[in-house]
Amino acid sequence: MWKPLLSLLWLAGLYQSVKATSKPKPPPGKPFLVKVNNETAIIGNDFWNVTIGRQYGTKLYYKNVDLVKQAVGHYVSYAGRLSDLNLTNAQVYKETEDFTDIIFYATEGEFHWVLTPTLTGAYQYFVNRALPVVGEFRTLWRLANDSFTYGKTSERNELLPPLSDILNATNIQDETWQRADGTFITKYDFATFMPIIQDEPDYWGVYGPLNGSTAIDAEMVGSWYIHAGVDYINGDHLKQELIVHRESQTGDSVQLNMIHGTHFQSLSDDTVPNGKTWGPWLWYLNDGSLRDVKERVKEEQQQWPYAWFQDDYGFHDRGSISGRIVLSDGQAAAHAAVFLGDNNSNKTSLDQGAWYYYRAYADRDGYFTITNVREGKWGLRAFSNGGRVLSHVSTIFKKEDVETKAGENNELGTLMWQTQNREREWQIGDIDRLATGFAFAGAPHEHGRALNCPADLAFKIGTSKDSDWCFAQWRLGAYTVEFDLGKRPAEKPAAILGVALASYSAGVSANILANGVKIGNLTSGRIPTQPALYRSATLAGEWYLYEFPIEAGLLKVGTNTVVFNVTTSTLYRGWMWDSVLLEWL
Template identity: 55%
Template sequence: MRLSILASALAVATQVHAKGPFLKTIGPEEHIIGNDIWNVTIGKQYGTKLFYKNRDIVGNAVGHYASYNGAASDLSWTTVSIHKQTKDYLDISFEAAEGELHWVIQPELAGAYQYFVNRALPILGEFRTLWRLDNTTFFNGHTSIKDEALPTSADIAAATKVQDETWVKEDGTYITKYDWQALLRDQEYYGVYGPGFGSWYINAGKDEYNGDHLKQELMVHRETATGDVVQLNMLHGTHFMASASDAFPVGKVWGPWLWYLNDGSLNDASHKAKKEISTYPYPWFDNDAYQSRGSVSGKLILSDGRPASNAAVFLGDNHPNETTLDMGRYYYYTAYTDKAGNFQFKNVRTASYAFQAWSNGGAIGDVSTTFIKNDVVVTKKKGTNLGHLTWKTQDRRNIFQIGDFDRTSLGFAYGGAPHQHALVVNCPANLTYTVGTSKTSDWCFGQSAKGNWTVKFNVPKLPNDSSAVLSVSLAGYSSGVSSTIVVNGATTVGNLTSANILTDPCMYRSGTLAGEWHYYEFPVENGALKRGWNTLDFQVTRETLWHGFMWDAVALDYA
């Protein structure tokens, strides 16, 4: 009996170190997959014993798995099989009730392509795959905007917890995993690394992700309960959104994306990412819907004759009933116009879309309206030219404007600063901004504490009809802070409260750029303004620590 067990173990070892991609079943709920460079043992839920360069780089960590709605529901693999085998790769399918996670393994690739095919995922907000890796191998995290050592378990243990995954140290600084957020569609590659080892995610396409240009996600972090180093692949995420629950069509495919191993070199990971992007969409992936693609182009001109320079443009749900950030059921494409207003989307899946555009600041930073054109049909191997499109502006005579309309806090104090918890406490409770004298950067990115933010503005000559429109654009809002908007200390023109604004966690989760965008117009009645100096007050009457308003722009125009 003992000799039989030993022989079986030796047979497994031989298979594990065999040339080429392989699937080896070693028990009813345990399999080994890999090639001559790496291999991982996958059980009913978790992939462990990840051997690369003669080292187990999962170690005592949890390993690889897929889950939805946070960690509430890990996928449980019921069937494992070879989906397809060619001379170039082996496609292995791990099936669960919710769908299939595929590993596409090539003979000489350190890592694997992965993709997921939906079968019966429930309506959900978060769906992800991830690695939880050995903390004695991986010490650093990397995103498009951050590259540094992850916090240590010792530092976390010595600090005091103040909220979800956030600790304050004795020196008053904070440790939080939310510092490791970044714009999802800006990532060429991201991951974790240490001396001699790197683990990376490279998604060349990104059309399966939910949201628009400003979709942010948590990328990497330290799991505080265990010390595991976490590399997240948020296929559908809500970390910095008010809500995003979607019902997905059967057959929706996320990916393929590449999970890539190397010696920890960022230059190598960057080079690999550029190569992957240059070959997208992958010709080897034999999915008809994935391969059926066309393009969309056109030119945007504002109704006042200006080109819509550097506008954000988006292809998403046709005849939408959600914001572009909240969309996530199907496939989505983002781009920007050039200086002349020209735009192009390449490699778009064949379907019908709505085309939307909004100001990204700069030359058209005064435009508060959004352009939309429904029923944009994309046909396989053809280009859809939308021609010249006229984008109607608000067409009002401006009195003053603070900040560009671009759905972000850029331009204001701390706007877009490196992610840091509690940064909003640096913004004053009371602030006076004098139009014509103050700079945009004198306005702070967030308003949180009880007090008055006052805009002083001069009206040299008052028209007969002085009715106006106050435009308030918020880059984000975290509930628990209320504001009353008052003109000249006498006329209340509006309120901003938790009752009428959806809340997102961006402000209290280290966000400095954007959360959920909100746009409001408040009428200012005739007679409320006066000749000479006027005031506009944003009076915060209720406060909640680290919560509040993240500003995009404020504008007052004659109606």
């Protein structure tokens, strides 16, 4: 029997049953929409169905099991938990033999579910009409905690912390608790870098025993998000987001779809044009098999951009751009990160979020191609991804008014990237916008990793290795770089100390000294802040470059020092290092 149907609808004979198998047998029935009233509708097919009210989608039935139970269910929101969309007046927007597109209306825009006769799940997309300036815009499921016990990201595949652990721990900051044994629980440990590089889509979700059974042979269920296209997601190559977690008040298993997110960024406000469409992406139910969902990812990727999807804003009007980037010293910009985004924007590539975005990497010879780009004019950016050629390049390549037209490739030819064109004396860490290579850096996301970093650290150029430098600094104390010079100061007396930070969280300040003389500072309140370090980030947040002149005569023949002396400290705050380099003017 179909459990969620009201008896009146059942007697009307609209639909008879929901099958109980994840592998459908033809001939299937068509997807359906049953309007209970203007504020409640039931949608589904022969294999699943959900009851959607004004705010929440509940009673998600799959194999005759409710996957929501006492949890909140499905909803769409912006500004965090402050503004949930009120979705009403469900209608069949478009129907073909292959799919049924069901639309729900809200003041802010239109949310669509696209169902097929056999798909366990649905494609979803949202068309903006009147969203305010947004930082976060998301869809999500809050599902039954006894069925969805595991969380899967690109970094973690493990049990979500039980609610009992959270209730028995001490809250120490935003959604972060400390157990009696000193270990931490935080939802941000389940953050990850988003799968938004061209041709590299991934998936994430929650899974576990279908009926909440603890038996070894229990039947499983999985709920997943798959984004075959990623141009509607904000940010650049280093975009990271929270995507699954345990809800700390109710214990719901949370599957987040942050289609416009800013959890690890300094700027969070974007004015989104009327008609921007997020999606379509696939929400997918299966038997919890990771192998199955991986195969589904490949299938979706091959179909992008989806032929079945039509809109009024040029979804299929796409072209490509290609070119070669060469540094001003003649070397190819090997493996440079290439970004196509807002035209004539003063925002960083990570902070851009109003329109559509494309990311790729150049090959070893500096060539790049970006395909399936919507028609329009774009701003092109390239920045260092580390490596032998680009490890010291701190400048950013910029080119505006890059145009794409449907069915055409815009060949840009050879593009010249002007570097800082200085002679390097020494460097700690590659410029790649990550803390890669430093002590304690790297996946997975983990709260409190910076607690491993010492207050004082001595680094000797020519003797110490990058792995001797800690990935973060926050404690009261000094990181000292010692280096020896020969006759060079007499030949080139002035220098620049470049300090590239992979992230910065306000609350920690430092003075920078060369041979005991202050040449600058990293000061809380003057550097744009983002919550990366205290939200479990271990590689990056948002990148900053600061350059500090060293006057002639300050450096001398023999032993010299550069010191980063922390004078103000706040627990869990501070910065992650990307690179430190001394160059001659």
